[in-house]
Amino acid sequence: MSLSTISNRTLASSSSATNALTRTAGVALLRRAGNARIARPSGVHGQLQARRNFLTIIEQGHEGWRLTLGRNPVPLKPGLRVAVPMVHTIMNIDMRESSISIPNLPAYTADNVPITCSGSLFYRVVDSYKSCFDVSNVHENVKNTGTSAVRSVIGHFTYDQVIADRNELNKRLDQVIGDSIKNWGVECTRFEIQNFQPANREVERQLELQMEAERNRRKQILDTQAHINVAEGQKQRVILESEGHLQAKANEADASYKTVFREAEARKQQSLMEASALAQQVSEVAKALAGGKDSTADDRKQALAALIELRRLEQLRAIATSQSNSTYFFGDKSSLGVANDPFNIDYAQHVKSAVDKKPAERRVDVGATVA
Structure with a gap:
């Protein structure tokens, strides 16, 4: 102005x-x-x-x-x-907000890339006294300050940073320009970069090649990461499968253990029940032998011997009705080696041989009669 x-x-x-x-x-x-x-x-x-x-x-x-x-x-x-x-x-x-256009400003980025940029600087006079008497031509001075600040700030950013985050560049320009012109009673409201491009075609071509190489590098990194992820997935799958098999085997072993334990408990309960039934039978038989009086120890022994004899008779009946002649019954006395017992193994063998000889003798007698 x-x-x-x-x-x-x-x-x-x-x-x-x-x-x-x-x-x-x-x-x-x-x-x-x-x-x-x-x-x-x-x-x-x-x-x-x-x-x-x-x-x-x-x-x-x-x-x-x-x-x-x-x-x-x-x-x-x-x-x-x-x-x-x-x-x-x-x-x-x-006192209204005004703008200054800065067109086709040559500059260099932090990585020494020559560029051409243009932008608009928006400012407002907040103290008219300072803008009149502290500076000779505030409009031109603000424009010169903005031009110098753009070149200085762009030199702190790389080309990729300017392309990727232009808002950060604008914020930095607002701060630098605002600090420079606030003593003139003027504030910088904002600075907008409108155009940003390489200075010539050769630089642009080199940047394109650089970006292509960067894309290829990122692609290779992503491909490698993808292979790593696949391998990691297979590793996790194998680990999970082995853990699943291990858990299955553990569950099977636990199930077998519980089955055996419960079967043993069932046999134990069966034995206890059978023993209880036998004791009750002995008690009843002992009462019968005592003739209605209180049973003594001798009565209970006789009752137990009678019950054992009954069990033996049942076993003999089972042997007699069986179709196999190779089943033998061993009594308690034969296990102790007591001789002359009807249930001794030698006695059983003698009985069996006698039974086998009788049909042969009968056949001889029949033959002699016929002759």
Whole structure:
């Protein structure tokens, strides 16, 4: 934005006007103020005001400063204000947000890639006094600061970083430019990179080759990782299958153990029940032998011997009715080696041989009778 002062035009030279000015400067200024053609003070963009006399207009969104003979600034708010020609100088500042275009700016990235970029710098005047009296031409200075900051900041980023994350570059530019222009009463609202490309075709071709090589490298890494994942999956599958087999075998062994344990428990219970039944039978037989009186130990022994004899008879009956002649019954006494017992093994063999001889003798007798 450019600031200008009211251009002073020389009043028409005439002898009468010169004499009038010499006598009373104030009266002469008042007489010729209506006929004087003055230029409106230029704003931040160098716009000229229309023809004015003692009055000037500060538009909405602007702020003005009125200088009296080049000093003593007085702030002027939007509206109709008094400005005496040749005495007052009006400086008009645009307080709205404005933008500066920075086209085709050559720069180098951190990896020494020549590039050409363009962008837009958005700023706003927050202190009109500083922007008027602390800097000569705030618009041009802000543009120069933005251009220098773009080149400096891009030099800290690689080409890939700028392409991948342009927002980070914009934030960095906002910070750098804002810190540089805040002393002028101006704040940087944002900076937007609009275009970013290599400086020439050869550089662009080299970058394309580099990106292609990078893609191939990433592809190989992904393929290798895929093979590793497949192998890892097969490894996990084998481990899980072996663990499954192990768990199955453990379950089978546990089931077998529980089955054997329960069968043993069942046999134990069966034996206890049989023993209990036998004891009850012995008790009943002993009572019968005692004739209704209390049974003694001798009665119980006789009852037990009787029951054992009954069991032996049942076994003999089973042997007799069996179709096989190779089944033998061994009594308790034969196991002790007691001789002359009807159930001794030698006695059983003798009985069997006698039975075998009887049919032979009968056949001999029958043959002799026939003869």
